[in-house]
Amino acid sequence: MLDIKLLRECPxxxxxxxxxxxxxxxxxxxxxxxxxxxxxxxxxxxxDQTYLGLLREQEELRRQQNETSAAMKRVGKLPKAxxxxxxxxxxxxxxxxxxxxxxxxxxxxxxxxTRDEAWGRVPNLTHPEVPRGADEHTELSRWGSPRxxxxxxxxxxxxxxxxxxxxxDLVDFASGAKVAGQKxxxxxxxxxxxxxxxxxxxxxxxxxxxxxxxxxxxxxxxEILQGLGFNPRxxxxxxYSIADSDLCLVGTAEITLGGMFADSILELxxxxxxxxxxxxxxxxxxxxxxxxxRGLYRVHQFTKVELFAFTTAEGDESEALHKRMLAIEEGIFxxxxxxxxxxxxxxxxxxxxxxxxxxxxxWMPGRGDYGExxxxxxxxxxxxxxxxxxxxxxxxxxxxxxxxxxxxLNGTAVATSRALVAILENHQQADGSVSIPAVxxxxxxxxxxxxxxxx
RNA sequence: GGAGGAGUGGCCGAGUGGUCGAAGGCAACGGACUUGAAAUCCGUCGUGCCCUCCCGGGUACCGUGGGUUCGAAUCCCACCUCCUCCGCCA
Numbered sequence: 001m002l003d004i005k006l007l008r009e010c011p012x013x014x015x016x017x018x019x020x021x022x023x024x025x026x027x028x029x030x031x032x033x034x035x036x037x038x039x040x041x042x043x044x045x046x047x048d049q050t051y052l053g054l055l056r057e058q059e060e061l062r063r064q065q066n067e068t069s070a071a072m073k074r075v076g077k078l079p080k081a082x083x084x085x086x087x088x089x090x091x092x093x094x095x096x097x098x099x100x101x102x103x104x105x106x107x108x109x110x111x112x113x114t115r116d117e118a119w120g121r122v123p124n125l126t127h128p129e130v131p132r133g134a135d136e137h138t139e140l141s142r143w144g145s146p147r148x149x150x151x152x153x154x155x156x157x158x159x160x161x162x163x164x165x166x167x168x169d170l171v172d173f174a175s176g177a178k179v180a181g182q183k184x185x186x187x188x189x190x191x192x193x194x195x196x197x198x199x200x201x202x203x204x205x206x207x208x209x210x211x212x213x214x215x216x217x218x219x220x221x222x223e224i225l226q227g228l229g230f231n232p233r234x235x236x237x238x239x240y241s242i243a244d245s246d247l248c249l250v251g252t253a254e255i256t257l258g259g260m261f262a263d264s265i266l267e268l269x270x271x272x273x274x275x276x277x278x279x280x281x282x283x284x285x286x287x288x289x290x291x292x293x294r295g296l297y298r299v300h301q302f303t304k305v306e307l308f309a310f311t312t313a314e315g316d317e318s319e320a321l322h323k324r325m326l327a328i329e330e331g332i333f334x335x336x337x338x339x340x341x342x343x344x345x346x347x348x349x350x351x352x353x354x355x356x357x358x359x360x361x362x363w364m365p366g367r368g369d370y371g372e373x374x375x376x377x378x379x380x381x382x383x384x385x386x387x388x389x390x391x392x393x394x395x396x397x398x399x400x401x402x403x404x405x406x407x408x409l410n411g412t413a414v415a416t417s418r419a420l421v422a423i424l425e426n427h428q429q430a431d432g433s434v435s436i437p438a439v440x441x442x443x444x445x446x447x448x449x450x451x452x453x454x455x
Numbered sequence: 456g457g458a459g460g461a462g463u464g465g466c467c468g469a470g471u472g473g474u475c476g477a478a479g480g481c482a483a484c485g486g487a488c489u490u491g492a493a494a495u496c497c498g499u500c501g502u503g504c505c506c507u508c509c510c511g512g513g514u515a516c517c518g519u520g521g522g523u524u525c526g527a528a529u530c531c532c533a534c535c536u537c538c539u540c541c542g543c544c545a
Contacts, residue, residue: 055505059514066514069526073473087525094525265465392465392483400484400500403465 001120001386007044014122015041020132020347021123044122047115054108061101068094120226124382126347127319127356137343137359143330144339146363147426154430160366161424162295165191167432169452170424171296183285183293183300190449194423194436195303195416197443199278202305202332202414206276209328211307216256216277219247224259227387229353229379238283253277254410257308262387265403271391272311272321276413279304295421297371302417309409312391313381318407319356322378325411326358329374332414335439338422339363341370353379362422373418376411383408 006014015037018024022031026043029036068090075086131138149158165171170191176184187195203213225232225239225248232239232248240249250256257277266273281304285293296302307325311318326342333340345357354377361370381404384390390403427435433450441447 052505055514059505062514065526069473072525076473091525098525267465403502 001382002122002124003381003385004048004119007041007048007119011038011041011045013125017123017125020126021350022134022348023121023123023352025118025121044115044118047111047118051108051111051115054104054111058101058104058108061097061104065094065097065101068097120386121352123350123352124355124379126350127378130344130350130356131346133346134348136346137349138346140342140344140358142339142341143334144337144363146339146365149365152430158365158425158428160295161297161364161421162366164424164428164432164434165295165420167451168434168449170449173295181300183298185296185299189452190444190446191420193444194420194440194449197440198414198416198419199303199305200443201335201439203276203278205328205332205335206305206307206413209274209324211274211276214253214257214275214277216250216253216279218250218280218282220250220255220259222246222248224262224387225250225255227262228255228258228383229351229386230255238285240282240284249282250279251283252281252304252410253279253306254308257306258383258408258410259387261310261389264389266310266389266391266406268312268391268394271406272309272317275308275310277306277308279306281415296417297421299417302415304415305413307376307411307413310384310389310391310406311409312393313404313407314393318378318380318409322356322358322376322409325376325409326360329360329376329411329413333360333362333373336419336423336437338373338419338426340373345375351377353377353382355380355382362418362426364422364425365428366421366425371418371421373415373422374412376409378407378409380407381405 002014018037018040019031024030024036025040029040029043033039072087072090072094075083075090078086126132129138147158162171168190170188172186172188173184175186207213219242222232222241223246230239230251231237232241238251242248256279257275260275261273280301282301285298285300307328309321309325311321330340330342340360340362343359343361345354345359350357357375357377359372360374362373363369364371384405384407389406389408391406392403393401423437424434427437429435429448431450433448435448436444436446
């Protein structure tokens, strides 16, 4: 959620941002309508003014109520004989004020709810360097180069991870579908160790960079999800909800890590506060299909080590940290010996809370293209505002400084399913085996995965 | 799952219907003392929102949401969380 003051002070900037993000707030004001963005902001401003007007009226009535109570208190000091006569009209007035105040209060909170619901859907501002548009992501860098399988003597084109995994007996989608539905799966044999090795490795890297390690709940309250900008109730939601409760399965530990410090004031000397979390991630993946969803690439459940950071709002501290988080992610994929490219994601593709997002896409020989394996976003104070996570800046002069909202950043250390896709495809050998990246060998206990005898 | 107890400012903690935005302490900040520091002493010190001629004024907030009352931190109900005991269990 953005600061509502922006609506009153910078309406033009907000309208321009809606265009950049291609996000509409009201169903009748989509990009097909001329001047939709300005009209959207104007309507938001109107909702805001309606609420403020009602609020002022309500506060005036409350002031009168308080006045009446104070008068009643003074009645107690009158001579006993006069008290009853003095009390009567005041009780009457108090009753009347209460009735009016309650009625007005209902209109005021309804108006506030309407405003907040719409305002909450307004996306974060966008970093000036972010490319504007749909798919015009800026490629910031590339590392490594895709293998030339033909030159290496492969008689056939490289296989995709699903075919490799099946031939090495590493995955069982059929049983997954039987037990939990399509896009659920069992990992088997060395894939289990590989999956754990990736978690162990990523957690080690996170700790080396000063992140406090956590395992987190895999469920969270709706309220926390919303605080982080997730919409568990929308029609195109990615989130599983638990029936008859206010709980959801988390789609990422970003939710549980970000929610940890809701309603608190963090100590300045503890910032930046770096936390990492290992969790399962559950996604409905409603409506997604096709090539991209083959095998482990897009599944309903996977495991992820997530990086999360809370920092001050001073200067470009969060931007510097954002680049640091990207560097950590790059270090992980370099250690896994996976060629990749880094994208500065274009404005249309940014999630609502993100101010800027860098994706790492690893080369995936099976489909002959790059595929997303990590993502790191700087959300500034957008999430902190609704979650009420603040810090107290250093005081200047006499007065104690007012608390400010922290900046919050998140990033993937490793999502094991996607990393498995990249490892299996990039490290496949002509004889059908898969070479294990050196950094993972201690945990897998071998250099390569070879076909199971007799399989 | 059953029975009891508790949730108050950054932290600890008093407060059982109006004199309470809330004692006291800690921490923090400003100052005095000191060569400097510590100690001591004096002072300041919650947050959101609304209005403002920027001096201030109003309103709300004592776990959350309802209710009783002219008036609620205080009484009632529901929920959340924590603690103690019992039961069950990996």
